[in-house]
Amino acid sequence: MATPARTPILLLKTRSSPHDGYDDFFTGNGYKPSFIPVLEHRFNNQSLAEVRELFASGAFNQNNGEAQATATATARSTQDNKEKKYGGMIFTSQRAVEGFANMIEEKGLPYASSIPLILYTVGPATARTLTTLRDKYLPLATIYGADAGNGENLAHMILQHYNSIYTVKKEKEEEEEEEAEEEEGHSKPALLFLVGDQRRDIIPKTLMGSSLASKERITVEEVVVYETGEMESFEGDFKDSVSDYTDMNGGEGEGEGETWVVVFSPSGCEGMLRVLKLGLFTPGDCDGEAGKKRKIFIATIGPTTRDHLRNKFGFEPDVCAEKPSPEGVAEGIRKFRESRSKA
Template sequence: MSPLPIIFLKTKSSPTDPYDKYFAENPLEIAGTTYNAENIFVPVLQHQHINLSQLEKLVLGQNSEYHGMIITSQRAVEALGAVLDKHRETQEFLKITKVYVVGPATCTAVINLGFSASNVLGKECGNGKVLSQFILEDYNTCCESAATDRLPLLFLNNEKRGDIIPKSLSGVEEHRCVPLQELVVYETKVVNCFSEEFAKAMEATKGQERWVVVFSPTGADAAWDVLRDGINKEEDDSETFWASIGPTTEVHMIEKIGKRPDVVAARPSPEGTWNGIRDFMLKKIEQN
């Protein structure tokens, strides 16, 4: 068996992290060699909820009128949950509100808040571009079939959200555009000790084939700053490979830091990421 260091640029979820669990329980069998993941978590971001009073008014106020919501991150789910926890009489809201999500983890988290599973849509989409197309079709079909007003969707996000969803929903024919209202419900910043902890992880795995899994554009920037500043300048990075959790982070890495990730997960999930790494390693061995 061969250890394969996997440096996850994220906080390890508690009590169980799905990436830690899946990677540990699914060793890779490649060309007669068994690779066991050596999981290393380096927290990148810390989050703080903001605008919760405004969120409360928008979703539970008397004049609240939305076709539904868009939630694409666990942090946005937590912010909404903090508002809903204050109200015990939200059953009707939870029962009738449609929520568009971008993947299975967010879907599960939204359902756990109490929303009807049949109204939580998009878990198979995997990224913002695919979700946008799904929303366009579903929203316009609903409005046309029910002859209802084209009420806006409420998009809960953070101050660093990408433009894919807003641009996709507005960049179509006027009669198909989806009205959107955005609200920033959490803000992020890089944790103070990230540079030190990431440098330690890189030093501890020096000389080994290893993977760095990036979950956000901010995480990519923070990691690249550490390497650019020369903390590991003596290291040959030919055995360091990069995996992006999705296309948004991939585009950012290419355009902003000039680094194309070796793997982009087909779906933003442990399985999608691990399968991408397996396929890359298998192809690499076959080419050699």
């Protein structure tokens, strides 16, 4: 019996290293994944060296004999907490994790094996990459937030989780110490947020928001560890990949069935639509018979990219993943196929 053909799926992202969760998942579930990088990432080695120096200088309090507080541990004194500048790190992109990992691979990380860090992360893909790094270099670290889904959800999870760890005053002490706290700053260590040059500020704004009580605010210090720009070769690379599966002039390509394109960010959307002649670039009626006969379908990783396609290009993607994960994309495709078969 012939082996069923795998469905081509073009992932508009750089393949993550050392492994990619999307590649692993789709390869094992009847798809033929291909990666077409949209963005070019350049690591900021100077900033990464500064992060390394923070570990070497004791900013994460690795020389303190106490283990890091846990959610069930008793509160520390204000003075004990002031000895530690940072209580954890935030990662919301795999590029930030990769830059951090590259720095460790090349330069090492002082005292890494003895530092009980909290590592906050925004989604399962980044969490998997971070777990590989943790298991190899930071065995005492804990990872939290893998199911957050987006930065806003993660910020609220951090507020609850981190504040539950660093409860440094008993209720009866709060009134008499309130004035001192306002003058001296927060009594809990800050969080170090490794970011790219293009990022939303929802996490710092939420954690340091003026609407929060002073004792609930969490200081966030951002370090830009990579810069991002759209690759000049993307549109041509994407056109070549699409041509492998379908002839752009109406003939037959390698693939006989459907082909999926998964879009991970607003970057590259215009080039993608131009190549596929969709949205503003569609000659004729994209909602008529031509649309029904279309063999290339578009899925977005979440609502931000979907809304960008809608609002700027007048294009409605076929699928918007409910969760930003391989499983979320696959479930969206499954539902789309099911509804299409009933139409």
